[in-house]
Amino acid sequence: MSPQNPAEKLIIAISSRALFDLRESHLVYEEQGVDAFAAYQIERENDILPRGDAFALVEKFLQINQRLEGAPRVEVILLSRNSADTGLRVFNSIEHYGLGITRAAFCNGESPYRYIAPFGCHLFLSTDGNDVRRALEQGVAAATLIAGGARERGDDVLRFAFDGDAVLFSDEAEQIFKRDGLAAFTTAERASARQPLGGGPFKGFLEALQALQAEFHAESCPIRTALVTARSAPAHERVIRTLRAWNIRIDESIFLGGLPKGEFLRSFGADVFFDDQPNHCASAAEHVATGHVPHGIANAES
Template sequence: MVARPDKLVIAISSRALFNLSDSHKVFEEQGLQAFSHYQVERENDALEKGDAFPLVEKFLKINQMLAGEPRVEVILLSRNSADTGLRVFNSIEHYGLDITRAAFCNGESPYRYIGPFGCNLFLSADGVDVRQALEQGVAAATLVAGGSREHRDDVLRFAFDGDAVLFSDEAEQVYKREGLAAFTKAERASAQSPLGGGPFKGFLEALQRLQAEFGLDACPIRTALVTARSAPAHERVIRTLRAWDIRVDESVFLGGLPKGEFLRAFGADVFFDDQPSHCASAAEHVATGHVPHGIVNIEA
């Protein structure tokens, strides 16, 4: 992967940015030729906003708050051809989004361009592409369709699950194999030993570097750890973040309670979790990304 320390880059698929459900249905039911005709015929009709649109809009506004070269960028990665993708670019222009770089792959997976573009995060509606991105070492998630969203201000709020997302799944493996009592005992015994990093550790580090360019009272980004852990398993998490020299703005230890209402209270623009059942529940309240990583997804 090509590092771009000067910039935080999010790659997003066209189906995550815009609502392409109608045209995707045409593709699935009638094939590629019908899909192409459908898109070209409507290329001047702006697409409806997709699940990730509010997140992207807030993200791009950060450049307006900092002097000098843009510090964030959104790259469009699409399975469309450039010809059918013209509707997507016309919609980007319609909404005034500052997105200028893209890869249209004409039916092939675009994940192979994530590295050359130096992307820190990939959001897609295609789970296969997301898994391939994770294998490249890039934070990636499949957006789960859900209910309506409330966006109360311009602050960009990222919420993360802990195990198998920010952290490795080593503790979750103990829980799956031996149960809650063994998990709690093991975490108490290992409280002083930092957990390994998960697929979103690097993205959180990049977010923190960007946050550091703002004063605490003026930062347009907030982060939260929202985990099913509770005391005493909280200590290892806190010490791990301390060892990594990473700060999260809010930490919520739920002890198994459903996460949805807490994510709504935080005002998350997106929440990342490895467990499909947690994602389905959270998606009723906030935009949610499934991270197909760790033992839960190996067994799935």
């Protein structure tokens, strides 16, 4: 199945360092090299890895299959720079936690991004910014997870939060803001209020996510979405009309007018938040798991 045909299955690809806490073994790799890293992992292949920043997200995502009859509707695929030999510890940990992950690509030091399209992935989460950029270039929604922001929530509802410009939408409006300032941005957005924005890198993922939501009754849906944007009135109208033109429904829309996003994301209970602005990501990561989307004018020189 290709990412453009989400009717069969929604697929997330994740790196081993996003799923599990591999800081200790990665330090061995950085300080002592690949041979020492391999020996370290093999020696500890029966030692269970601690949960990583995306673990709770993956666990909730896979639980969706238990709530729908028939063939599984969601899948998580592991994409790793480990070799299959050193990756045995990762698979042992997956089995220990009871995660239903059966497909993987172990690339022995090479970037695994080239397998994203063949697996038909809609979203790629990694701790490697270069891999994420390459996935975005392939037209796949992708984000670099920032360590330290994961919080476990007591219920089993999976909550995705998205920034607007350069994430769900193109960065055409953000370019005006960066170049000409807030007043010019506001004037341009008011004038273009009825002209839908172009799609950003996460539009396709949101569409696939909504198709999955539609298989549940509204009151029992295990997925909830939120738009959390620095926009405010009057720049809100174009956003609302764009989503309407796309026939996409967002459960909650929060127009902050420049206020910090972290407390609002925590109140929403986001399992992950996606934003293109590095400073917004750093702030949000103090409250929730956060993925930086290195796309658009805010990342042109980073």
